[in-house]
Amino acid sequence: MALVLNEEQSMLRDSARGLISDKAPVAHLRQLRDAKDATGFSRELWRAFAEMGFSGLLIPEDFGGSGLGCVEAGVVMEEIGRTLMPSPFLSTAVLAASALSRGGSAAQKSEHLPKIADGSLLAALAIDEGAKHRPLQTQMAAVRSGNGFRLSGAKAFVVDGHTADLLIVAARTAGAAGERDGLTLFLVDPKAKGIETERTAMVDSHNAARIVFSDVEVNADGVLGEVDHGGALLEGVLNIGRGAVASEMVGLSEEVFGRTVSYLKERRQFGKLIGEFQALQHRAAQLYIEIEITRAAVLKALQTLDGNFDNAGARCGGRKGTRWFNRDAGGSGRRADARRHGHDRPVRHRLLHEARAGLPGTVRRQ
Numbered sequence: 268m269a270l271v272l273n274e275e276q277s278m279l280r281d282s283a284r285g286l287i288s289d290k291a292p293v294a295h296l297r298q299l300r301d302a303k304d305a306t307g308f309s310r311e312l313w314r315a316f317a318e319m320g321f322s323g324l325l326i327p328e329d330f331g332g333s334g335l336g337c338v339e340a341g342v343v344m345e346e347i348g349r350t351l352m353p354s355p356f357l358s359t360a361v362l363a364a365s366a367l368s369r370g371g372s373a374a375q376k377s378e379h380l381p382k383i384a385d386g387s388l389l390a391a392l393a394i395d396e397g398a399k400h401r402p403l404q405t406q407m408a409a410v411r412s413g414n415g416f417r418l419s420g421a422k423a424f425v426v427d428g429h430t431a432d433l434l435i436v437a438a439r440t441a442g443a444a445g446e447r448d449g450l451t452l453f454l455v456d457p458k459a460k461g462i463e464t465e466r467t468a469m470v471d472s473h474n475a476a477r478i479v480f481s482d483v484e485v486n487a488d489g490v491l492g493e494v495d496h497g498g499a500l501l502e503g504v505l506n507i508g509r510g511a512v513a514s515e516m517v518g519l520s521e522e523v524f525g526r527t528v529s530y531l532k533e534r535r536q537f538g539k540l541i542g543e544f545q546a547l548q549h550r551a552a553q554l555y556i557e558i559e560i561t562r563a564a565v566l567k568a569l570q571t572l573d574g575n576f577d578n579a580g581a582r583c584g585g586r587k588g589t590r591w592f593n594r595d596a597g598g599s600g601r602r603a604d605a606r607r608h609g610h611d612r613p614v615r616h617r618l619l620h621e622a623r624a625g626l627p628g629t630v631r632r633q
Contacts, residue, residue, distance in 0.1 A: 280342045307474040308353040308430075340569075355474075357511055363392060390433040391476075405438065407420030408420060409451060416484075448498065450495070452492055463481070502580065503577075
């Protein structure tokens with residue numbers, strides 16, 4: 268599959284870019300931050316997101332969504348990254364929607380997915396318990412109680428947890444911390460007795476919360492997926508989230524790079540535009556290459572999530588994914604793809620040529 272967006276995905280990108288750049292420039296985040304807004308994002312803008320169908324991208328059409336895939340969610344996340352837009356898109360429309368779509372019962376899907384699609388329900392995934400992201404180290408206890416379970420423990424860094432109408436909580440019903448077996452996911456009402464939520468001030472001004480569960484009762488209908496076997500579902504949902512966050516970082520990187528290149532074309536030093544200095548041209552070209560290679564790697568990971576979900580983990584996580592891309596996509600795969608699009612020179616040289624061509628003082632060789 269070519270590492271480029273198709274026509275429909277490109278149209279989605281243009282729609283998202285138009286809305287976000289108009290309604291949520293970087294100044295939007297700064298305004299919310301400086302005002303110490305209690306919500307941390309614009310509910311009016313979230314309703315606009317829902318009206319344009321963005322909140323239901325990963326939700327099946329039977330439940331009011333678009334029935335699209337991870338690539339499309341990544342397209343929207345990339346545009347969110349360009350302006351640092353504060354939004355519950357990741358927590359609700361990506362993570363929660365994926366968990367419910369892939370692990371929910373018919374009743375759970377019917378109750379929650381239409382509300383996520385129309386923007387009326389916000390949800391959050393409560394996983395981590397310490398300073399590091401280690402899902403398998405979950406220690407929060409879920410012991411059987413009557414017709415359900417009783418949850419006790421605390422969750423940290425729950426993205427958008429202070430505004431959520433629904434929590435998806437990972438707890439241990441068996442086994443010990445570090446084991447995959449024994450994890451179970453629960454749907455929990457954040458207003459239930461025994462839950463205390465505290466908003467956490469994040470360094471990037473985005474939303475998170477610390478949530479304490481003190482003997483919180485959850486009935487059997489609140490179990491998402493299978494008891495003791497929620498680890499696989501959780502890992503799959505987190506892989507989707509990792510791909511989405513990587514897309515956000517690509518959008519952020521491209522925006523920063525674009526601003527930097529503009530500065531190189533405007534700033535003068537020693538009587539010349541600094542973009543005319545070859546050393547800065549080389550650095551800009553190298554950054555351009557790295558961003559384009561990263562974009563292709565992220566797109567391939569998202570395509571794999573859509574086409575081969577059960578085996579997509581290696582291409583979505585850390586060093587394994589990097590090694591795969593350097594071997595398969597960064598080498599002959601990228602060159603073959605370039606030749607199919609009419610570029611005979613190696614991809615790296617072509618990207619270097621394109622990057623330098625946009626800077627002042629460069630000579631465009633034929």
